Amino acid sequence: MRKKWIAALRKPAGFVLMAVLIASAVGYYQQRDIPTEKAPPLTGRSLEGEYLDLQRMTARGPVLIYFWATWCPYCRVVSPAIADLTADHQVISVAMQSGSPSEVTEYLQRNDLPFPTINDPEGALSNSWGIRVTPTMVIVDSGGNVRWVTSGATSKWGLKLRLMLTD
Secondary structure, three states, X not given: OHHHHHHHHXXXXXXXXXXXXXXXXXXXXXXXXXXXXXXXXXXXXXXXXXXXXXXXXXOOOOEXXXXXXXXXXXXXXXXXXXXXXXXXXXXXXXXXXOOOHHHHHHHHHHOOOOOOEEEEOOOHHHHHOOOOOOOEEEEEOOOOEEEEEEEOOOOHHHHHHHHHHOX
16 A cells, blocks of 8 residues: 555656756756846936935845836736835835836836836846846845845745845
8 A cells, every 4th residue: 555655656746856856947047147146236216216226225234126027927926025025125126128217107006016116128237137037036135145036926925034034
């Protein structure tokens, strides 16, 4: 009886292991150009007119940088979680190739997304960070070092835990 159970579990366990390996390889490939040590500079005016400077912000603690786009289906799932995190954590969001400032502002208002956003209409800022996929979340610690990088769908609680483990 025991051998039947082991045999029955081998196929699902092998499938899960293969899925984890493939997902890890794809994630690594997508994040291959993102810095893994010192964070590159990130400065700019938010759509609200606030000057955002990653280096100055990290002096006050960890910063979550959220690279997203209005046309990204996964971003529609992740963005509300990022919006919730802005109440207790420092967040800079970068709207990648999402249109004019007024189009991005309208999108943020329509979807009740109050995070500070730098518009990156040509993708130059995102490209300087090596961002190839949306959404991508990068957590930078108080020393200006990249501590966590996550691409694709993720949860508010997963990001909150990573922020708590930083610093």
